[in-house]
Amino acid sequence: MKHIVVISGSPRKGGNSDTLCDEFIHGAVDAGNTAEKIVLADKKIGFCTACDYCQANGGECIQDDDMAEILEKLIECDVIVLASPVYFYSVDAQMKTLIDRVYPRYTEVSGKEMYYIVTAADTSVPNMQRTIECFRGFADCLPDAEEKGIIYGTGAWAMGDIRTLPAMQQAYEMGRSV
Template sequence: MGDKKILTMLLGSPRKGGNSETLADALAAGAAEKGYEVRKVRLAGMTLKGCLDCRRCWSTGTPCVQRDDMDKVYADIEAADTVALVSPLYFFTWSAQIKPIFDRLLPFYAKESPRVIKDKKTLLLSVAGDNEAEVFDGLLATYRLTANYLGWENAGEVCAHGIYTRGEMEEKGAAWLEAAKELGRGL
């Protein structure tokens, strides 16, 4: 991984430059202050197939037998010291753009895996139009269980509610933007 630490941000919003990405940019700014190299991986527009549960992981010399954009995502996750999972809240959970990532990490937990992705830090950033913080309960539970399963250290969570239309994060999300920036500074 070299001397410079890497923060890989998996952007799970279909909106480029939307509220979720604005929140991620605040995290990136804080991490950059600490000397991190920040990599944005915009998942919208990528071809990310679902896991086939074929149990042929590594049989072709690569993590998965499927050939799609997950190969790039694998490389970015492997290179990262910290992985930020950034997703708008859709029906109380992950967006469809980010969900395949979790399912396709199975190769790294197969017995025959020549590589591991444990011992990373992870962060959750999420934004919802709903006004109640409780709408994130399901997402938070899934995130925490997933981080634990992956062997990743939960380095923090920022779940911004009451932010929906484009630009609202800048207009009324100052506290969440500062919280995300502080998480970056704390890496």
């Protein structure tokens, strides 16, 4: 049994990427794993100010917000799922802020299996690669991270469009395969 932390970067509850998070979790739990979804829209996470307070204070950030709790969960889990809508061919602001704020203790987020979920109105999977490269850049900085799968929720413009697309079944199956 693995413990999975799913980070939903969508600013919209029930948005397309958030919906795929739920389907991934459904599959993972059906396979006997435990899973927790963290919805960034519900969290208070300030931007990294590059003050390096954390480097002089044992990985403690000077900001008093929700990131310390999230970072602890990322350190303790076995699997990390990062999900974001594609905004201008990159991750959204909520996801990028989270990624930057892992800095104080990123070396402790080690040995993780990584899965990525992206959703976009664009129907071209190759056009999603810039977004995936953002996730990969983050994972490259984490010791012994291993990419295990990607779900491309392309062709989803309006909220709810994802429900009729193949990505729903793919998310469930990928969750079951963890």
